[in-house]
Amino acid sequence: MQHAVLSYETRLFIDGEFVPSKSGAVFPTVNPATEQVICNVSEAKEEDVDAAVDAAARAFAPAAPWRTMGGPARRDLIMKLAELIERDANALAYLESLDNGKPFSGANAGGYGSEVDMMLAVKHLRYYAGWADKMGGQVRSLSNTLFSPWLPLSNTHTHTHTHTHTPNPHTLLART
Numbered sequence: 001m002q003h004a005v006l007s008y009e010t011r012l013f014i015d016g017e018f019v020p021s022k023s024g025a026v027f028p029t030v031n032p033a034t035e036q037v038i039c040n041v042s043e044a045k046e047e048d049v050d051a052a053v054d055a056a057a058r059a060f061a062p063a064a065p066w067r068t069m070g071g072p073a074r075r076d077l078i079m080k081l082a083e084l085i086e087r088d089a090n091a092l093a094y095l096e097s098l099d100n101g102k103p104f105s106g107a108n109a110g111g112y113g114s115e116v117d118m119m120l121a122v123k124h125l126r127y128y129a130g131w132a133d134k135m136g137g138q139v140r141s142l143s144n145t146l147f148s149p150w151l152p153l154s155n156t157h158t159h160t161h162t163h164t165h166t167p168n169p170h171t172l173l174a175r176t
Contacts, residue, residue: 014055
């Protein structure tokens, strides 16, 4: 299959922009099917990784846009990403095949080539985008009664902990 010659972005993506590695180091990425160098890619060293980690921490800080944005806006952004992948699926599948040696077409890979990977990526993004406006971080209070899970939601707030304290059931039963 003949493909158009593509230009490759080879810099690191840190803090919302493409940047060269601070050391200037690069490494070759090789087509495993032909063992030919596809291009040289910026190599992240410790300084670059630190910059990327700092950028990620800022991106998810309590007042950052992603953290304060509502579910519908998050859904829309994830759906936009799915649309862009779908729009450019052929070029992305070609690059994926070139880089990892996997067949482009599913017909040549037992039904699972790089073009199928793109379709699955789009489907997964759309599935999870659908949850973005349905999970609002609301929690139910478990105080003072064994039956509180059936009560209406108490003062709702964004839940940032991975677990909450649940009262000892024996204590609750002793109160009744």
